[in-house]
Amino acid sequence: MKRYFSHMVTTLLAGACLVAASCSKSDEGPKIPEPNFPDAVSQSVEAGGTYTLNIEPNQDWEVSVPTATYQWFWIQDGSQKVSSKIGSAGKAQIVIGISEQEEFDQNRVCEVTLKMGGQSKVILTLTRGTLERSLSIRTCVIDANGDFTYDPDSETSGLSYLYQADPATNVSLLWPEGRMGFMMPVLVEGNFSWAVNKMPAWVTSHVTVGNAGERVELLLMGNAPAYPLDGADDKLVFIDTDNHDKSFEIGITIPPCRDIFKISDFEAVSRFNARAEYYNSKTSSWVPGSAMGSIMGIDGSKIYVFSEVKQQYGEPYLTGDAEDIAWITVTEEPWDETSEGGVVQTRKVLVGVSANPGDARKGVVVALPASEAAKITGPDDIIDAAEVREQYKPYIITTIEQEATPGAIEAAEPDYMTEAGAAFVKLASGAWPVTDYQVTDGYQLTYTKADSWQKSYLTFNREYTDYAVYGYDGPQEPLDKDNCWITVEKSSKGVVIRMAPEKYAKEAKESFVVFSDAAGSYAMVYCIYDPDADIGGGGDDFEVKFASANVNGAILEAITQDNYKQIAAQYGFAESDFKENLEMNIVQYVLIYTAANPANAELEVTSTQNMMVMPWGLEWLDYEPLSETRLLISMTRPGAEDPATGMVQFLKGEGFRCIIHCKPTF
Structure with a gap:
């Protein structure tokens, strides 16, 4: 009975479990699939x-x-x-x-x-991936004259110069004519922020950094105290300012400077009167002082002085003997031995004379570069009789001409005579006209214009009581003064010798006027009328104009008697400067820059020969002849102590052809 009950319980429990299991599977629903991840x-x-x-x-x-x-x-x-x-x-x-x-x-x-x-x-x-660094360095375009080419569209481009289209593989410094030393503008562009990490001791630059994507102009300038005499090759190294381990380099070259030598600003002939005053052709006046210029080169250059010695029977000759050259004084600015002094230096040189008690005299000043001076054993190596030897003629600083002591007659106002196209000089005591007429003092008076006499007054230190006029044939029968082509008149300003060439029958219009007093004949004036005589002073048909009709940032105006006061007031010039030059018939213009680099501001001029900048040593004004008739004038902003105006002068003989008065207003 117990077994039966136990079996029944077991059976019931098993059935209950089956029922429970059957109910659980029915409640789960559909099964979730495995995730299907894509391939990586x-x-x-x-x-x-x-x-x-x-x-x-x-x-x-x-x-x-x-x-x-x-x-x-x-x-x-x-x-x-x-x-x-x-x-x-x-x-x-x-x-x-x-x-x-x-x-x-x-x-x-x-x-x-x-x-x-x-x-x-x-x-x-x-x-x-990482970005590849790139750095482009382009050098300046060089013009036909060997100088750097300015960007005519600088206001738009923001660049001072034009640059080559292709990147450079090497940078070569140049020293163009008129520049202050070795230099080369370069344009740097990179896709990273950079800095110049290394450069040779003989080069420097005010700008040495740049940002990614910028165009940066570097004016690489030679460091004058470190110029290598025989040139050098080295490298410029640029680094990434964010990673100093990353660098770029480019070769850089500086030419030799051993043979650099230049003589500047001296006139070919430096004139002095008997009182040792220098004739300033810029102002057409005699001034106390010396002729002034400069020489540029390395240490070791040397200056030699020679004087012309006349012989009674023979041609004059040059000599460098101390007693013969004592009347000439040369003062040379000393070499700068400090750390600021350059390997190549520009030094001022003054050339003067002592007062002259006798006949007119001449001299020559020669400056040899170090390489040539080292070969010279003495002054005689440089001269050959009356001339400087051919190989040394390029090194002549200036030729000196000093007038004789005035004697009995002087020009009352020699500068006005020059303006009028007239010249009055004393002849040497042994000159043939002086000896022929047996007088103490002889002179030569030259007119180039029919009205030259109007400003050619003479002062007599020994009064004359009579005069005679002789023809070109010499001291024979004097000409009839009443019907002569030459007349002599006294006035409150002095004595005037008039010449009327239309009354002179011969082709050569020359005569001699001999002055006398109670003691006899004492002075002779050799009178010449020659329209082609080379006498300085006065302007000509010199013309200045813009080469382009599309000028932007510059103004050019001719100065005339009608407008000079208005121009002076408008642009801040002195009226007196304009007026004085107009009275001397000098062609004048004003050139005003309203922008640092005006577009299309090249000038077309009659000639780019015999130019100079004044005042002396002015740094903000410069010029660049582009051809025989094409000129570019550059101006920067004057410093606080600089004059606000300057001049570019065109010389002719001892006077001016033209003056361009310059002023920056930007």
């Missing part, structure tokens, strides 16, 4: 772009990027940047954004993770 993909991408990944998960999902790389990679969810995105089973697109910020030295990697069904997997690996 690796891809390189560009900065600033996007990458789109197509997926088709079979469960609810979440895609994410690491927070550590979120600065460079993110999920683009519409207009939002997010680090994760969720979705449900089915097709979907995942757009990954990539930062625009490019980097040079580190790859950036992002792993995109897909989570699904409690599992996760890296389904995408993106790599943004």
Whole structure:
């Protein structure tokens, strides 16, 4: 009975379990499938772009990027940047954004993770590669005269110069005519922030840094105290300011300077009167002082002085003997031995004379560069009889001419005579007209114009009581003074000798006027009328105009008697400067720069010969002859102590052809 009950209980329990099990399976529903992760993909991408990944998960999902790389990679969810995105089973697109910020030295990697069904997997690996550094260095375009070419469109370009189209492989410094030393403008462009890390001791630059994407002009200038005599080759090194281990280099060359030598600003002939006053051709007047110029070269140059000695029976000759050259004084600015002094230096030189008690005299001053001076054993090596030897003529600083002591007659106002096209000089005591007429003093009076006599007054230190006029044939029968082509008149301003060439029958219009007093004949004036005589002073048909009709940033105006006061007031010049030059018939213009580099400001001039800048030593004003008739004048802003105006002068003989008055107003 017990066994039966036990069996029944067991059977009942088993049945209950089966029922329970049957009910449990019915409540679970359909079974969830395994997540279907896509195959992993690796891809390189560009900065600033996007990458789109197509997926088709079979469960609810979440895609994410690491927070550590979120600065460079993110999920683009519409207009939002997010680090994760969720979705449900089915097709979907995942757009990954990539930062625009490019980097040079580190790859950036992002792993995109897909989570699904409690599992996760890296389904995408993106790599943004490094940026390659680039640095371009272009040198300045050199013009036909060997100088640097300014950018005519500088206001638009922002650049001072024009540059070569192709990058340079080497930078060569140049020393163009009129520049202050070796230099070369270069244009630097890089895609990284850079700095000049190393340059040779013989070069320097005010600008040495630049930012990524900028165009930076470097004016590479020679460092004068470190110029190598025989030239040198070296390198410029640029570094990345954010990574000093990364550098770029380019070769740089400086030419030899051993043979650089230049003589500047001296007139070919320096004139002095008997009182040792210098004739200033810029003001057409005699002034106390010396002729002034400069020599440029290396240490070791030497100046030699020679005087002309006349012989009674024979040609004059040159000598460098101390007693013969004592009347000439040469003062040379000393060589700068300090650390600021350059290997090549420009030094001022003054040439003067002592008062002259006798006949007119001449001298020559020669400056030899160090290389030539080293070969010279003495002054006689430089001269040959009456001349400087041919190989040394390029080194003549100036030729000196000093007038004789005035004697009985002087020009009352020699500068006005020059303006009028007249010249009055004393002849040597042994000259043939003086000896022929047996007088103490002889002179030569030359007129080039019919009205030259109007400003040619003579002062007599010994009064005459009579005069006689002789023809070209010499001291025979005097001409009839009442019917002569020459007349002598006294006035309150002095004595005037008039010449009327239309009354002279012969082709050569020459005669002699001999003055006498109670003691007899004492002075003779050799009178010549010659329209072609080379007498300085006065302007001519010199013309200045802009070469282009499309000038921007510059003003050019001719100065006339009608407008000089208005121009002086408008632009801030002195009226007296204009007026004085107008009275001397000198062609004048004003050139005003309203911009530092005006466009198309080249000038067309009658000639670019015999030019100079005044005042002496003015640094903000310079000129560049582009051809025989083409000129470019450059102006920078004057310093606080500089004069506000300057002049570019065109010389003719001992006077002016033209003056361009210059002023920057920018």
